[in-house]
Amino acid sequence: MAEPTTASTATTARIVWDTADKFLRNVVDEEDYGDYILPFTVLRRLECMLASTKDEVTKFVAALGEMPPHLIDIAVKDRFKVGFYNTSPLDLKTIASVDDNVAKSLKSYIDGFSHNIADIWVAFDFNRRAKVLADSNRLHAVIKHFSTIDLAPGSLANTAMGDVFEDVMYRAFNKKGKAAGNFYTPRDAIKLMVDILITNDDETLAGDSALRSIYDPTAGSGGMLLVAQEALRRMNEKIDVTLYGQELMPSAFGLGKADLLIQGGRPDAIKQGNTLVEDLYEGQTFDYVLSNPPFGTDWSADEKSVRDQAKVPGSRFSHGLPSTADGQMLFLAHCASKLTPASRNGQGGRAAVVSNASPLFNGDNGPTAIRQWLLAEDLIDAIIALPPSMFYGTGIPTYVWILDTNKDHERKGKIQLIDGTAQWALLRRPMGEKRREMEQRHREILVKAYEAFEHADPAISRVLAPEDFMFRDVPVFKQAxxxxxxxxxxxxxxxxxxxxxxxxxxxxxxxxxxxxxxxxxxxxxxxxxxxxxxxxxxxxxxxxxxxxxDDEAPLAVDRKGQPVMAAGWKITERVPLSDDLAEHMEREVLPFSPDSICDESKAKHGNEIPFTRIFFAPKEPRPLAEIDAEVQKLMEELGDMFRLVSEG
Structure with a gap:
């Protein structure tokens, strides 16, 4: 086998995956390969990261005696500049050198890690998976294989190791198909979100003392946090970026925490817990918030807690509650509540949140109330329509909501809609429902449209006022x-x-x-x-x-002079709040139904963001002569075919 140290990042990932694949075949289901390969990849990287200081750290920890674990963590970090450690005398190479007591040795080695990353192995269900391999007589071979792969920081920098980990995750999720969508957001989608999120912050990100916090309440594998951090550091390599995340699913939590660790992140950057039930960062707000919450997920199991929170005025859920059949608007409201308030120096919090189409126009009381709050507070900066088939778990249309607590002056009181549905290229090999990707050239088109704002191409960008999305449903009757x-x-x-x-x-x-x-x-x-x-x-x-x-008779009025309405004729006219009702009737209704009158006193107020309707462009029908010519040609071809059959 070629030395991994001389291989490219992609080759290293292939070695990790393909070689391990040999040991797992016929032992575990193919779609579960990643559940075994990823934990061992993480283990090997952490081992390589600690190798240079392990002996010194082990002696130092031993000398601390019975000091509480959290104080030991602080002491080790202060002395050796590492956020975690392992005090076991074992490593993978040592365990692989003999074939006796392999499972027991591996467990002892894992138990030697500092307590602040112990939850990773629990989340990975590592001991059970190791037992599966041991019972099939494959554990020794897997350990020996991984012990030979050089994943040391000197051979693979944090960014390169991140690429390896991403590659291995891609391969794992490709086998899981739709299930990958539960906790993994495609990198092309994340890059667009981050590009839009930081595009107006160039000046404030400069300088040696720039600080930024990034939060993801549905952190999944941590990809959004890492991509955002990388983008900020490209703009200013001296910037101090702090990452925060929360994730419910144990497997996703393990991946996320591990991915951040192997790229030099803090052990406590991601916390495990149910964001809807308990905000583990309560009281904190952030400069940037990114989230891809689950679509159409039932939250009835969390209903009592959410409703209790909603009773507190001004709390994150106090603005409205959607149906328990779909909780994504709860996450949208939560993300808005976690943004840093506007400050006098021009800074504030910005968020990028993925949703399907439902939050745009769901007319139930809860979603309507949440949208009304976002519109009234001028928190919606932009909404971007992504191409379909962009995500692993669904091919339905998706959107990115850009929220901002301190919009630039020219954007205040306005909302930009950007249609990115045509900006895509086909994936060479589909992954689950993901068949399309946004390449850099596609993302640049949308970022430039965002920056151009009111001067952008109207074919892909429209700028409207919040009132344009608010409406009155006015009953309209026809006077008899x-x-x-x-x-x-x-x-x-x-x-x-x-x-x-x-x-x-x-x-x-x-x-x-x-x-x-x-x-x-x-x-x-x-x-x-x-x-x-x-x-x-x-x-x-x-x-x-x-x-x-009688259409020839005058308009009917009763004995009190009130208009008499035609029996069985009533429509509901949706009138934007920004429209004068009389002018709207004159323009949109009366030319087609001159006898119509409306009753504004019975109007019902609501809101929606009719994205598709705003960008709808009717296509001119083909000329009738062209259609006739095509039909004539087809008829002639059919006639020729019938003659051939009859003559044969």
Whole structure:
């Protein structure tokens, strides 16, 4: 086998994966290879990172005696500048040198790691997986294999090791297919989010004392945190970046914490816990927040805790609660609540949060209330539509919400929509539902559109006010046009009234064809002339019974002068809050239904972000002559084929 130290990053990853694959075949399911390979990759990297100081650290820790573990961690970090350590005399090479008590030795070695990273091995379910290999007589071979791979920092820098780890994760998730989407966000999507997030911060990121905090409440494998950190350090290599994350799933937590560790991160950068139930960073806010929360995930198991939190005024969930069938808007509200407030020096917090289409327009009370809060507080800076088939677990349309507590002056009171659905290239080899990727050239188009703001190409960018997304659903009725018609069936209806007498029939006949609007006057007058009474109840009943729709008649009004609505005709007109209602009716309704009137007093207020409708561009139909010519050609071809069949 070629020495890994001389191999490229990609080759190293292939060696890690392919060689280990030989030992796992027929022992574990192929889709579970990554569950075994990733923990051993992490173990080997950590071992190589600690090798140069291990002997000294072991002696130093032994000399500390019974000091509490957390104080030992502090002492070791202060003395050796390492955030974790291992005090076991064993390593993989030593364990592999003999084939006796391999499983026991490996467990003793793992137990030798400092307590602040012990949860990684629990999350990986390492002991159980080691037992599976041991029971199949493969554990020794796997340990021996990994002990020969050089993953030392001197051979692979943190960024290069990160690339190896990413490559191995890609291979693992490719076998898991859709399941990868539960905790892994594609790097191309993350890079776009980060590029947009930091694009306006060039000046404030300069200098030797620049500080930034980055938080991900659904940290998964930690990719968003690492990509953001790398981008910031490219802009300023001296910047002090602190990462914070929280993740619920044990396997994802293990991957995330390990990935950050092998790239030089803090052992406590990611914490394990349910973000909806308990915010482990309560009271803290951050400069940047990134999140790809689960789509359409039921949160009924957390409902009691969430509802209790929502009762606290001003809390993260106090603005509204979505249906328990989909909790992604809870995460959106949470991310908004974790942003650093605007400050006088121009800084504030910015977030990039992935969602499907539902949070844009879900009309339930909870989502509507959350959107209203975001709109009213001017927290939405931009929303970007991503190409479909971008994520491992779903091919549905996805969007990135950019939130900002301190927008640039020209962006205040405005929201930019960017259509990135056409910015993609096909993946050479699909991974789960991911069939497309955004290359750098695609991301640059969207970043430039964001920077251009109101001067961007309107084909992919629109700038609107928050009020443009708020609306009134106004009931619209059609005013009836009624003529007076005498009908026997109308008389039969009126005979059911005690105050209607036979003498009224002749009165009704005399009024046939007269103006319906005049009946409140003409009917009582004619009845009086015939010596009959005409109470108001009879007048109303007569108007109702003798009114017959007639497009040539004047618009109908009742005896009080109020418009009479056409029976069975009603629509609801959605009017943007930024539109004057009278002008909207004049422009959008009356040209098509001149007799329509609206009732603003019964309007229902709401909001939506109709992204697709805003960017809809109707296509001009093909010329009829072109279609006829194509049909004629097809008919001729069919005729030729029929002749060949009949002649044959």
């Amino acid at each position: 046009r009624l003529a007076t018609r005498f009908r026997e069936d109308a008389v039969e209806v009126l005979r059911s009234r005690k105050d209607f007498v036979d003498g009224h029939v002749d009165v009704l006949k005399s009024l046939d064809g007269t103006a319906w609007n005049d009946l409140p006057k003409t009917f009582p007058a004619a009845a009086k002339e015939a010596g009959l009474k005409a109470p108001m109840g009879v007048v109303d009943a007569v108007m109702k019974a003798m009114g017959e729709p």
